[in-house]
Amino acid sequence: MIESQGQHSLYLTAIPSSSAMNYYRKEWKRKVFALLPLGILVIAFATILAAYRATFSTNLLDFQQGRVKTPPISMLMFDGAGRRIGQVGFPLVSWLFGWISPTFYRAILDETSDNSTGQLRDGVTIQKKRQKTVRILKVSSTIAFVCLALVGAIPLQANLSQVMQRQAPMTMDSIIHQSAAALFFLFCIIHMATWLFFCRFRASAHHYFYYQNSPVSFRFKATCLILCFFPLPTAFLLHPISPLRKGLALSEADAGGITQYALVACVSSFFASYSLEMWHHVTNDSENEKIRKQTTSSNTTKLE
Numbered sequence: 001m002i003e004s005q006g007q008h009s010l011y012l013t014a015i016p017s018s019s020a021m022n023y024y025r026k027e028w029k030r031k032v033f034a035l036l037p038l039g040i041l042v043i044a045f046a047t048i049l050a051a052y053r054a055t056f057s058t059n060l061l062d063f064q065q066g067r068v069k070t071p072p073i074s075m076l077m078f079d080g081a082g083r084r085i086g087q088v089g090f091p092l093v094s095w096l097f098g099w100i101s102p103t104f105y106r107a108i109l110d111e112t113s114d115n116s117t118g119q120l121r122d123g124v125t126i127q128k129k130r131q132k133t134v135r136i137l138k139v140s141s142t143i144a145f146v147c148l149a150l151v152g153a154i155p156l157q158a159n160l161s162q163v164m165q166r167q168a169p170m171t172m173d174s175i176i177h178q179s180a181a182a183l184f185f186l187f188c189i190i191h192m193a194t195w196l197f198f199c200r201f202r203a204s205a206h207h208y209f210y211y212q213n214s215p216v217s218f219r220f221k222a223t224c225l226i227l228c229f230f231p232l233p234t235a236f237l238l239h240p241i242s243p244l245r246k247g248l249a250l251s252e253a254d255a256g257g258i259t260q261y262a263l264v265a266c267v268s269s270f271f272a273s274y275s276l277e278m279w280h281h282v283t284n285d286s287e288n289e290k291i292r293k294q295t296t297s298s299n300t301t302k303l304e
Contacts, residue, residue, distance in 0.1 A: 033100065034278035040096050041272035047089025048073055048264075054081035070257040073264065074177065078156040090152025094145040097271070104274060105138055107281040112207055126202075133198045140191035143183065150180035185228075188267045192225045208280050217276040224270040228263060 055061060055076045061068050068075075077086030112130050154176050162168035196211075199218055203210040211218040 030282040031279070033103070034282045035275055036096065036100050037272045037275045037278065040093055041268050043089065043096070044093050044268055047085060047093070048076065050089070051076040051082040051085045054085060058082075068254055068257075070254045070261070072257045072260050074151075074156050074181065075160065075257070077152070078160045079158045083155050083158075086152045086155055088152075091149040094149035094152075097141070097145050100278075101138070101141060104278060105134060107278070108134055108137075108209065111209060111281070112203060130198075130202045133194060133202050136194045137191060137198065140187045140194060144187035144191060145184075147180040147184040147187065151177060151184060154180070185263065185267065188270075189225070189228055192221065192228070192267070192270050196222055196225060208284075209277065214276065214280075217273060220273055221270050224266045224273075227266045 051073070058080050060078075060080050060082070061071060061075065076082050109131070113127070154173050156177050157163065157171045157174045159168050160174075163170055163174070196218070199209050199211040199214075205212070208214060
């Protein structure tokens with residue numbers, strides 16, 4: 001640790017003060033960028049909480065006669081201020097992920113580009129297999145977040161109460177909204193499974209993304225994926241005959257809402273945990289830059 005600090009000080013003294021300021025500014029920007037997935041998670045949860053407060057403060061769910069306490073997220077954003085919050089919040093989350101995705105996938109390819117020439121039994125190089133898996137990651141995440149943007153931009157129809165009471169038909173807005181929500185979860189799960197497959201079977205032992213080199217990240221992400229398929233605790237506790245559900249007086253909408261919240265928490269936590277990989281990439285880049293600068297400085301000193 002002391003040696004590392006000494007090298008860092010040596011590196012900074014080898015460059016002008018203006019360059020040192022630029023270095024610190026660049027480092028700060030890199031680290032903020034690496035933490036963006038966590039920040040996006042906060043924005044997503046803040047959007048849901050704000051919509052919840054707005055919807056219940058304006059009594060938009062009075063047609064449920066006070067029986068709904070934890071409705072599905074879509075019911076928080078079908079009308080009023082909650083509708084406007086969803087139309088801004090979810091597209092913003094999608095745009096932010098779209099903004100950081102190219103850098104993230106470029107980091108993956110840079111990390112795993114070891115020019116492998118070994119042939120697999122099917123005659124395809126290991127590197128091509130990796131690139132194909134990364135393409136699946138790109139496509140699945142892109143489709144998922146485009147669908148999330150649609151979920152926010154096109155809410156359920158404003159006369160939701162009449163639809164639930166079978167007094168009005170579903171409009172195209174509601175059909176698009178529900179279809180986009182289903183595709184969002186589907187492609188998120190595809191992306192999550194593909195990432196774990198990539199870490200386990202495509203990354204090599206000397207790559208940071210290899211599952212044994214980043215066990216905390218891998219196990220956390222694997223847990224998120226498993227819980228998407230096995231919401232058993234929620235399903236058991238909220239079963240119609242469950243004493244807990246009777247004690248809380250939960251309606252069908254409440255039960256569906258809580259199960260959806262659990263699924264959203266798993267998916268959003270998975271994507272937020274990409275900050276671990278991005279932080280590694282940032283710190284690794286910084287160390288490589290220090291080494292290059294130190295080498296250049298040493299060579300210049302020797303020439304003088």
